[in-house]
Amino acid sequence: MAMVQCTKVSKTYRQDTVAIKALNGVSLSITKGEFVAIAGPSGSGKTTLLNIIGGLDSADSGRVVVDGNVLTTMRQSELAQLRLHKVGFVFQAYNLIPVLSAQENVEFVMLLQGVPSPERRERARTILDDVGLRGMYDRRPAELSGGQQQRVAVARSIVSDPSIVLADEPTANLDSKTGASLLEIMKEMNEKKQVTFIFSTHDKMVMDYARRLIYLRDGRIVEDKVRKG
């Protein structure tokens, strides 16, 4: 069964009188445990597609199903619930809560889910250890490097055992070494927890890491290839 199923998804943005077609009849299917990169030039519709799969934005037409949930018919509160329990996000700009420590940032999603405090603490520390941030639990984002902040973001996205993690250009603000190390971590998580990862990127290194590469141009899929081995 597909973890993500998009059927003829279209989305048009209007800027004053100009209509910009961000997605134009995109159809794709991603199964559980895949490690997928959505690539393409700026404005090709990568972020829009990720936002629609994550329930942050809605499609104008078409059908989107995530882990059995038909997003196109869900209300905002149901989408919030879906994001909370089934989707993890990693953003280009890390987007950590600046007043919370690394551990508290990771705990935050579990707090919203109603996980008891001792369990939150234990799970947050374990996942921070997994992403190589042992001993940095109490550091606030401002006290961490960009790479470390993005590791916290990855830890936050995965700690609540989501069905999919959507990462919007996660390495764009990182140097190649740090980016590679982050991708290793995400790949490890993907293999260890069988979580589906979907990236948007135009970074060649990220594309090389992906087992499947979907190439978008002008809102359409122009290439969808699975790497062997």
Add this chain to the structure above:
Amino acid sequence: MFLQLGWRNIWRNRRRTLVILTAVVIGVWSMILLGALMRGIADQFVSNGIATLTGHIQAHHTGYRDDPVIENSITDPSRLEAVLTTCLPPGALWAPRVRVNAVASNARHSTGVTMVGIDPPQEAAISFIKGAVIEGRYLKPDDPYGILVGKALVKKFETKLGRKLVLMSQDTEGEIASRAFRIIGIYRAEMEVTERQFVFVTLPAAQQMLNLPHGISEVAILLAEHGQAKQVADTLQAELPAAEYAVNTWQELLPMVSAIMKIYDWFIFIWFLVVFIAMGFGIVNTTLMAVFERIKEFGLLKALGMKPWWIVKGVLIESFCLLVLGMAIGNAAGFVSVLALSGTGIDLSALAAGMEYWGMSRVIYPHILGTDVMMANLVVFILGLVVSLYPAVKAGRFTPVEALAHT
């Protein structure tokens, strides 16, 4: 963690938080201090009224209050005295008086006064007069010609201790009665008008002069607690024939004071609202700025799965932290200020002439009332949260995609 998050968020912009915190502190402080001063003024209205000669309760002949003439005296107070002895609660004190309008004169001056015939030991226990004597001495029960006069009257009459003062009034026969007294004591009252108005002689002296053997004009009663007045007055009235005796509480005897007390309640409430409105704009402005600075962050929170209501709650918790901290400091500052002023009071003697008209004292002692403090805090807390709802709801309405794209 929500509380922790709220608390940390308010300190993200330390200067702005300190500014609005100062506004809340000053607002709460002024509410408590000025509320306490207004209560102090109101209390002194009542205390002055009660201590000057009113007491908590008075009993008169039925017609006396409408027409306070000698004919409306209680000619045989024995029944009244018996009821007082049996019906008054523990701690209550009472004193009989003859009280008539009279003309006081000496060689140079004459003026209208109120002659009050008192039982010196009983009166000393219930009114201000014994403690108010500043020159000479207080009356003794066997002072047939001794008189206590106010300092202002002494000045007006250009007289002094030991000099004569003649009182004239109408006696029970309708004849003009007069008696020469010697000034044995000068008193100082809270208000100058009292000093000019009242002269005190012994009860037997007044009864002899007015040909009113055993008769009295009134009995004044001082209770252990203000609040007992109505209940005790009703009990006494029930025991006394309504055709002959009228028993009244201080609220009925001093209607202006009662009215002012009610007006004060409203003044204090309006004052609280005015302070809050000024403060409220500051709170809305600060919270709005804090929300608009963090649009992207609210987008993130929504993306993580926070429902709009949780975001509203988060912003309200920030206001809660700010309000509670401001209220705590404001309350502490208010209590300290009241404590500092409670010993010395605020001396308004420069304004005393004008204030006396309103029955105010020369020195105002603040008095904190629990209900006022509670109301001030409730006004700040509840209305503070209500005005924060606007920015909070605004934060809850950001759509995640737009908010995350915000720079």
